[in-house]
Amino acid sequence: MKALSRPNLYLALVHYPVINKSGEIIASAVTNLDLHDIARAAKTYGVKKVYIITPLDDQKELVQKIVSHWTLGGGSRYNALRKEALELIEIEESLESAVRHIEAVCSVKPRTIMTCARDVGGRIGFREIREKFESGEPYLLVFGTAWGLAESLLETADYVLEPIRGNTGYNHLSVRSAASIMLDRLLPECC
Amino acid sequence: MKALSRPNLYLALVHYPVINKSGEIIASAVTNLDLHDIARAAKTYGVKKVYIITPLDDQKELVQKIVSHWTLGGGSRYNALRKEALELIEIEESLESAVRHIEAVCSVKPRTIMTCARDVGGRIGFREIREKFESGEPYLLVFGTAWGLAESLLETADYVLEPIRGNTGYNHLSVRSAASIMLDRLLPECC
Known part of the structure; x- marks a missing residue:
């Protein structure tokens, strides 16, 4: 019987470039419970790393302080x-630097799967992504804080995942x- | 063609009686983002009310203050x-008083579906609950804060839902x- 191989999945939570309510590009502040909730969901579903993306030095220090408290303190x-x-968390300057980090570990560049609640075209479905995971190649699932990922970042995505619609x-x-639900849909229970 | 009827589902977030890390029964403090995240997920999936259960006067005041800011202020x-x-939120003294509130609205007592990450027997599956929803009768989905619902409350459940296992x-x-994922599993997308 073939063993179930766990997808080679990484996650990034982006604080820049994202948009605010008016559609302007901003660097958002880090929310403490984003780190906890997303790291806990990632650990539950076997995600390999959670990259917290921010170029702001004070925000990097804040994340480091929170993570150190829970992993060392x-x-x-x-x-x-x-x-x-919380040990899954890595702080990175930009999405590009997270991609390079994964490439260094896996010896192959990860494909990016970006998420967006707004109405943008060319979406890929959950089932199609699950099928892609079977290759064992690395994927990076990308979430935006504030009002979502900036268009300039979405344009660089290998895939943009269909949104959660509810009913x-x-x-x-x-x-x-959204991150919890998407992980549950993309990485179904094994037992 | 028969119209899809939306389940007659209510949700409760219990702050007493729940257990702490040592298994002792406590009244937990309200977490601001619990109110926001769970109300937003409930609104997404068509839940009718979100009951915040606490017998503590200062905690009721805190919830009222947060909810008023977002609904009136x-x-x-x-x-x-x-x-x-946030308009979905109601504050109740106890789970029993939330049940009475629903009974007054629906003219029938809701069945309680409690959730528990711990290993307790006699679980019901997500699919079975979805089938029960088709009756149109009211159900109350119950989550515990801190380390989960007290055994004394779980013993009164009509059903205890299987836990989320991840992989x-x-x-x-x-x-x-957990609440977000369970709503996504119990109330699939309609479109």
Whole structure:
């Protein structure tokens, strides 16, 4: 019987370039619970790394401080499960530097799968992505904070994943919820 | 062609009685982003109300203050989408009082579907619950904060839903992630 191979999947949470409510390009502030929730969901579904993307030095320091607390400091002794999840986090200057990091580990450049709740064309479905994962090649699933990834970044995507539609027409999930649901759809339970 | 009827589903987030890391029964503090994330996911999937369950007066006041900001105050003008979601929130003293509230609206007592990441017996599957929803009768999906619902509450459940397993054996999702994933599994996309 062939063993189930786990997809070679990485995740990135982008704080720049993203857009604000008015559609302007901004660098968003890091939200503490984004780190926890997304790292915990990533750990649950076997994602290999969670890249927190920000070019801002004070935001990098903030992320480092939070992650260190849970992986090395008091938090690591208080809650070993939280430690395991937060250990997945890496801080990177840009999406390009995260791509280079994965390329260095895997010896092949990852394909990017970007997400966007807005109405943009040329989407790929969840089933098609699951089939692609079977190749064992690396993929990087990319989420935007604030009001979503900037158009300039989306234009560089290998794939843009279809959005979560729910069943009401209401389209305003948190990035924490969207990432959790998408991981559940892309990486079905093995047991 | 028969129109798809939306399930008659309510959600409750319980802050008492829940357990802490040591298994002791506590009343947990309300987390701001629980309200936002769960209300937004509930709105996305057509849940009718989100009951925040706490017997503590200062916590009720906190929830009321947060909800009022987004439904009546400055937040409602800043972000109308957030307003729509937060309007689903009702504060209740206990799970029993939430059940009575639903019973008063629906003229029939809702069945409770409780959730628990711990290993407890007698679980019902997602597919079976989806089939039950077709009756149009009211159901109340119940989540615990902190380390989960107290045993004394779980014993009163009509159903205990199977847990989310992921594909790694790691079992430590946030309640925000678990609620989002469970709604996605129980209320599939209509379009």
